[in-house]
Amino acid sequence: MTNAMSGAGCEVVTRKDFSDVTYLLEVRHPMMAKAARPGQFVIVMAHEHGERIPLTIADFDRDKGTITLVIQAVGKTTREMQRDCKVGSHLSVVGPMGVPSHLTKAKKVLCVGGGLGVAPVFPQARGYKENGAYVIGVLGFRNRDLVFWDDKFRAVCDELILCTDDGSIGIKGMVTEGIRLAIEKHPDIDECVAIGPPVMMKGCAEATRPHKIRTVVSLNPVMVDGTGMCGGCRVKIGDTVKFACVDGPDFDAHKVDFDDLMFRLQRYREAERDALARYNENCRMRNPEAAR
Amino acid sequence: MAQKKKKTIRMIPQARTPAHEQDPLVRAKNFEEVNCGYLVEDAQLEAERCLMCADEPCVRGCPVNIAIPDFIQKITEKDYRGAYDVITATNLLPAVCGRVCPQESQCEGVCTVGESLESVAIGRLERWVGDLAIKEGWSNVPYIEPSGFRVGIVGSGPAGMACAADMAKAGCDVTVYEAFHQAGGVLKYGIPDFRLPNAVVDAEIGKLEALGIRFECNTLVGRLFTIEQMIDEMGFHAVFIGTGAGYPSFMGIPGESLNGVLSANELLTRCNLMRARDFPAFDTPMQPGRRVAVIGAGNTAMDAMRVSLRLGAEKVYCLYRRSRAEAPARAEEIHHAAEEGVEFQWLVSPVAILDDGKRNVRSVRCVRMTLGEPDASGRRRPVPEPGSEFEIEADMVVYAIGTNANPIIGQTSKLKLDSRGYIATDESLSTSMPGVFAGGDIVTGAATVIEAMGAGRRAARSMKAFLGLRDTDFVYQQRPADPGEALFGIHRAEHGFARVRLPR
Numbered sequence: 001m002t003n004a005m006s007g008a009g010c011e012v013v014t015r016k017d018f019s020d021v022t023y024l025l026e027v028r029h030p031m032m033a034k035a036a037r038p039g040q041f042v043i044v045m046a047h048e049h050g051e052r053i054p055l056t057i058a059d060f061d062r063d064k065g066t067i068t069l070v071i072q073a074v075g076k077t078t079r080e081m082q083r084d085c086k087v088g089s090h091l092s093v094v095g096p097m098g099v100p101s102h103l104t105k106a107k108k109v110l111c112v113g114g115g116l117g118v119a120p121v122f123p124q125a126r127g128y129k130e131n132g133a134y135v136i137g138v139l140g141f142r143n144r145d146l147v148f149w150d151d152k153f154r155a156v157c158d159e160l161i162l163c164t165d166d167g168s169i170g171i172k173g174m175v176t177e178g179i180r181l182a183i184e185k186h187p188d189i190d191e192c193v194a195i196g197p198p199v200m201m202k203g204c205a206e207a208t209r210p211h212k213i214r215t216v217v218s219l220n221p222v223m224v225d226g227t228g229m230c231g232g233c234r235v236k237i238g239d240t241v242k243f244a245c246v247d248g249p250d251f252d253a254h255k256v257d258f259d260d261l262m263f264r265l266q267r268y269r270e271a272e273r274d275a276l277a278r279y280n281e282n283c284r285m286r287n288p289e290a291a292r
Numbered sequence: 293m294a295q296k297k298k299k300t301i302r303m304i305p306q307a308r309t310p311a312h313e314q315d316p317l318v319r320a321k322n323f324e325e326v327n328c329g330y331l332v333e334d335a336q337l338e339a340e341r342c343l344m345c346a347d348e349p350c351v352r353g354c355p356v357n358i359a360i361p362d363f364i365q366k367i368t369e370k371d372y373r374g375a376y377d378v379i380t381a382t383n384l385l386p387a388v389c390g391r392v393c394p395q396e397s398q399c400e401g402v403c404t405v406g407e408s409l410e411s412v413a414i415g416r417l418e419r420w421v422g423d424l425a426i427k428e429g430w431s432n433v434p435y436i437e438p439s440g441f442r443v444g445i446v447g448s449g450p451a452g453m454a455c456a457a458d459m460a461k462a463g464c465d466v467t468v469y470e471a472f473h474q475a476g477g478v479l480k481y482g483i484p485d486f487r488l489p490n491a492v493v494d495a496e497i498g499k500l501e502a503l504g505i506r507f508e509c510n511t512l513v514g515r516l517f518t519i520e521q522m523i524d525e526m527g528f529h530a531v532f533i534g535t536g537a538g539y540p541s542f543m544g545i546p547g548e549s550l551n552g553v554l555s556a557n558e559l560l561t562r563c564n565l566m567r568a569r570d571f572p573a574f575d576t577p578m579q580p581g582r583r584v585a586v587i588g589a590g591n592t593a594m595d596a597m598r599v600s601l602r603l604g605a606e607k608v609y610c611l612y613r614r615s616r617a618e619a620p621a622r623a624e625e626i627h628h629a630a631e632e633g634v635e636f637q638w639l640v641s642p643v644a645i646l647d648d649g650k651r652n653v654r655s656v657r658c659v660r661m662t663l664g665e666p667d668a669s670g671r672r673r674p675v676p677e678p679g680s681e682f683e684i685e686a687d688m689v690v691y692a693i694g695t696n697a698n699p700i701i702g703q704t705s706k707l708k709l710d711s712r713g714y715i716a717t718d719e720s721l722s723t724s725m726p727g728v729f730a731g732g733d734i735v736t737g738a739a740t741v742i743e744a745m746g747a748g749r750r751a752a753r754s755m756k757a758f759l760g761l762r763d764t765d766f767v768y769q770q771r772p773a774d775p776g777e778a779l780f781g782i783h784r785a786e787h788g789f790a791r792v793r794l795p796r
Contacts, residue, residue, distance in 0.1 A: 031516055031517065032516060035515065035516050035517060040515070045473055046575075049567070049573065049574045049575060050574075050575050051566065051574075051575040051576040051577075052473075052566070052576070076575060077575055092473055092510055093510065094471060094473070094510040094511070094512055095512060095515065095516070096512075096515050096516065097512060097515055098515075099703065224558060224561050224562060224566065224576075225471070225472065225481075225561060226512075227471050227512060227538070227698065227700060228538060228539045228698050228699060228700065229481075229538035229539070229540070229557050229561070229698070230540070230554075230555060230557050230558035230561050230562075231539075231540040231542070231554070231555040231557060231558055231691075232554065232555075232558045234542070234549070236549060241542065241544070241548070241549075243539070246539075246698075246699050246700060246703070247699075260549050263549075263551065263651045264549060264551065266551070266651075267551045267579065268577040268579065271571065271577030271578070271579075272577065274572070275571075275572055275575065275577065278572055
């Protein structure tokens with residue numbers, strides 16, 4: 001097969017499993033590692049018949065020439081990748097895409113990550129730290145078993161607030177509770193970056209709005225190409241419509257229409273559910289032991 | 293050459309040889325090619341219809357000036373390889389252009405035969421030669437002397453391909469970058485298989501690879517590296533940008549964010565490139581549309597409608613605010629769409645998309661239009677008729693009302709853009725950065741495949757002049773009579789190549 005038909009793909013050099021559903025892949029792509037900036041994303045294709053899925057870059061290492069992705073196995077493609085992406089396997093990755101986050105010289109910054117959003121908020125926290133800011137991290141997980149990267153965050157944050165739904169570690173409650181505590185303690189927070197599920201980002205936007213803290217969220221709507229060509233990722237920002245892939249993915253949280261985003265994310269829900277059911281069925285038939 | 297008796301209009305076959313087509317009702321359910329092309333006897337018969345007139349208006353009508361009568365002559369002589377050689381001297385992609393060029397407004401539109409009869413079916417003949425070449429595995433790899441120059445091409449669509457081919461033939465080391473995982477640009481993601489099978493595109497790309505051109509997919513130029521880096525760090529002596537105008541427009545009417553509203557680009561990309569039509573064998577999903585309303589009447593709109601039919605829609609509407617006479621699509625495409633059962637609603641403009649209470653599309657509210665005075669484009673301006681609102685029941689709405697400039701290159705480089713965001717170039721397609729050229733939709737706005745290819749070739753000519761490579765075409769060009777163009781008897785374009793021979 002010629003290169004014109006399919007890229008050779010990037011080698012997976014590290015894999016870590018944080019939990020049953022969350023895993024980390026570090027892929028080799030020296031050029032991308034050099035080009036990547038906080039806030040950008042890549043599009044991954046698992047195989048020739050695969051779909052193109054956007055994933056936010058969780059970390060990049062220019063010396064090693066690698067890009068880190070943290071993935072949650074929620075649908076067919078991400079489960080399949082969980083099964084197939086071992087160290088030494090290859091993955092088709094294109095990027096970095098999107099406008100890099102504008103890391104200001106703000107003095108005091110709140111970096112909020114919820115669930116899978118914890119990973120992509122890391123380069124932002126590190127970037128702000130490098131810019132000399134006082135960085136307060138707020139990370140939310142469902143329970144203590146799902147916690148990851150708290151050590152990495154501790155290294156770049158001046159303060160770290162862990163929140164879990166059941167209180168098994170850190171404070172009990174959602175990230176909005178963490179934000180409330182942080183704002184109470186530091187009324188002079190200049191900026192907030194929040195990445196996570198849309199409903200969490202909506203909560204963060206509402207938590208900072210009364211305090212008039214400039215808040216940025218990273219949106220991850222349905223995309224095909226990621227280069228501004230399909231328009232599937234259009235989002236409502238105030239009175240205007242923007243394409244998250246080329247106009248974002250970062251937007252002013254106080255202007256984003258989150259309800260619209262959440263509805264649009266369900267466009268292919270039925271097809272996705274069918275694909276996953278079919279995939280699970282296939283796995284059971286192929287490997288009855290493992291599926292139990 | 294043996295003196296032949298000059299053909300006259302009375303001597304040639306009077307009727308245009310029909311091409312074999314799939315039955316409209318059968319083809320509306322499959323993705324096989326609609327037009328099955330000519331058989332050898334059809335091609336022979338049609339080739340006889342060319343008068344071999346001295347004027348050759350068709351050559352001037354072709355954006356890349358294919359020597360049309362010459363290749364038709366070769367067909368009548370049964371020298372099919374010769375016909376292929378004639379075409380590929382100017383156009384490397386005959387199987388593509390024979391299918392997707394708007395011949396009726398180019399070569400065939402000015403054909404001498406067309407003044408009294410139906411014009412010669414030049415496009416069908418070109419396609420026949422191109423298909424034969426693919427079948428027989430012909431490719432013309434000229435002897436290429438390496439020039440030592442490296443050329444980078446951004447975008448593997450028709451403009452990029454044409455520029456790449458010309459530069460490779462001039463001995464340059466050419467690399468083509470493509471953001472998608474497959475090369476071909478709009479030929480792959482946009483034009484559906486029933487008009488241009490992806491296998492044909494792949495075959496033509498294979499021929500470019502035979503010229504030594506490298507295709508690097510999954511490479512987003514601008515973000516992975518910038519145009520400036522290509523020139524400054526990566527060692528490219530010249531760069532061509534052909535990234536197209538892929539940013540789809542919407543109308544800004546209520547209801548556009550409902551589920552079931554999408555751009556034609558999204559529909560076509562999902563279906564053609566990502567093969568969502570073969571879901572679940574391919575992973576990309578597609579919303580099923582039972583009643584589909586497509587807004588717009590250009591070629592993309594026709595493609596979107598015909599794709600929707602093939603994906604199983606029961607009813608497909610075309611909503612266009614002007615009348616059929618102003619529709620920008622090729623006449624043949626409108627005809628094909630109508631045959632397959634598309635319902636055209638001329639002089640209709642949507643004002644809102646209504647939902648079913650669950651964020652899905654229920655219907656499109658439209659208003660009837662009348663045509664008023666001609667506007668800046670020369671077309672009559674549509675004016676809404678007061679009180680004429682009505683609803684069309686639909687569960688999917690597809691926008692095919694045009695595209696804007698792709699913003700990525702503009703965001704990431706210091707290239708000068710025009711007021712609409714397209715790359716600003718001069719006559720020679722040079723941009724504001726030395727050694728960087730641009731052409732195709734990213735300069736002109738949305739146009740046709742062959743126009744993009746013409747721009748790619750034009751940019752290649754300028755690029756050769758910039759690099760100091762001799763343009764081989766020049767040798768065969770007529771010398772201008774204007775002595776101002778020549779200095780010391782040497783044409784200006786040749787100055788860099790003049791050698792003074794000293795007596796021994």
